[in-house]
Amino acid sequence: MAGQRKIIILGAGASIGSKRYPIKSSLNEVRNRMPSADNFFYDLFKTNKTDNRSSGFLNFLGLTYESLNDLIIRAWSINENGFNPNEWIGVNIEEVMTFFEAGSNMSPSGSNEQKMYKKAQEYILDFLYPFMPMISDEQHCEYLMKVFLDLERADSIFSYNWDTIADYTLEKIKSSQLRNYSKLLKNDNIDPKAYRNQGLLLKLHGSFNWMVCQNTKCECYNKIRDPFRKNTYKLLKIHELWKCTNCGGLKLKPQIIPPVSNKMIHQNSFLKNQWLIAREKLLDVTELVFIGYSFPQTDYYSEWLFRQLNFIEEGADIKITVVNPEFGKRGSPITKRYKTIFKGRKIESFKTLKDYAS
Ligand SMILES: [Zn+2]
Structure with missing residues (x-):
């Protein structure tokens, strides 16, 4: 051997448990911990105290993906429309994703119910990206x-x-x-x-910076683009990954x-x-x-x-x-x-x- x-x-x-540096943006400041799976939404919505603002709670999901927020609120019996932080304790991201997956497999093919679950699966990934990588970018x-x-x-x-x-x-x-x-x-x-x-x-x-072009006519369709600057070992920043270098299109998704x-x-x-x-x-x-x-x-x-x-x-x-x-x-x-x-x-x-x- x-x-x-x-x-x-x-x-x-x-x-x-990471100690992250550097703290550059206000988003880094209000969110210095990565959310746990167990209390994902609670951790994510909680904001830290900074010089300019007191600590607080902001339901980012309700503000951006209202229908997804409503579906989780109903299935997990969350009261007060999701605006009381404590109601989100114990809502685990993996259990939520499993619930959507089971729902889309169990509902009749092509039914409105199945469409709802499939949309929810799509929206939760859209919500996680780019929000999650932005928290820890660079x-x-x-x-x-x-x-x-x-x-x-x-x-x-x-x-x-x-x-x-x-x-x-x-x-x-x-x-x-x-x-x-x-x-x-x-x-x-x-x-x-x-x-x-x-x-x-x-x-x-997979990784939030493995971008895949969704344009079926592009040579890079469904191929993972490596997240490094050309001929170097320097990682590309998150906003540098949003455009396909081949077709110039903006229809990219991270491979996760x-x-x-x-x-x-x-x-x-x-x-x-x-x-x-x-x-x-x-x-x-x-x-x-x-x-x-x-x-x-x-x-x-x-x-x-x-x-x-x-x-x-x-x-x-x-x-x-x-x-x-x-x-x-x-x-x-x-x-x-x-x-x-x-x-x-x-x-x-x-x-x-x-x-x-x-
Ligand atoms: Zn492309």
């Missing part, structure tokens, strides 16, 4: 930077996050993992085995996999290749560090991926670290899932990314 190989796995908690995380500075050339990062915090952090330290990720995005003919010894970033659920739509992984060859590269990397891994990842039950591809370790003979001595405030709590479902997937293995844990980084 070729020396020590570390893989850092980033879940939503890595973004939630920001890196001070804690992740410490973690990434410790990486060796053949170490890798698997991210489940759509946001670009890890990307910008890698750019900040001029990491070879980002350069290799950039080359991967430009490669039209990927052989997953060729990446086994190459440390890189993989974004397993909603948590409930795992089937999109095997239908999309680029995403599938990323998962196959991830599996190659697990063949040589000696250390796994999970930051803010909770093995959600809908993520069955992820469970498949990490159970691969049980097929490797040398896989017995892998060091596993879990950074998650819920891990270790009595009766916590997260602890249970980790202990089931990594049965018989020793797991070390940290409560926060800050603790782990120091």
Whole structure:
């Protein structure tokens, strides 16, 4: 086996616990935390105190996508038309998306009911983009930077996050993992085995800056455009991604996999290749560090991926670290899932990314 190989796995908690810099816009100021999945809307609508305004609550969804807001309010029995923040506690974004998916599968084909659910699925993604990437655009995380500075050339990062915090952090330290990720995005003919010894970033659920042109007549139709400035390893800013460089059109969508739509992984060859590269990397891994990842039950591809370790003979001595405030709590479902997937293995844990980084 070729020396020590570390893989850092980033879940939503890595973004939630991040310490982001620089704070440039007022949007950065009023929203310095990324929302959690569990209290997504509550976290998103809550605004911080700044020099010019007191802390408050703004239902951005009700202001921009009224019909979507109304549908969630009815299904989750939210009172006061959604204008009381506490009513949104516990409304989980993944459960909302699952509800829409189930609704569109269960209602009669072509019915108004099905149309409503399909619209809701479309609108929720339209709402998340560009709102979510704008919150963290061009920001890196001070804690992740410490973690990434410790990486060796053949170490890798698997991210489940759509946001670009890890990307910008890698750019900040001029990491070879980002350069290799950039080359991967430009490669039209990927052989997953060729990446086994190459440390890189993989974004397993897609990314807010992987733009796909929706113009059927464009040469770039349905192709992911790599988010780097030409001939450099500098990431493009969010507003530089809004126009197709080929046809000049503005009909672009980010390539992201909603948590409930795992089937999109095997239908999309680029995403599938990323998962196959991830599996190659697990063949040589000696250390796994999970930051803010909770093995959600809908993520069955992820469970498949990490159970691969049980097929490797040398896989017995892998060091596993879990950074998650819920891990270790009595009766916590997260602890249970980790202990089931990594049965018989020793797991070390940290409560926060800050603790782990120091
Ligand atoms: Zn185009």
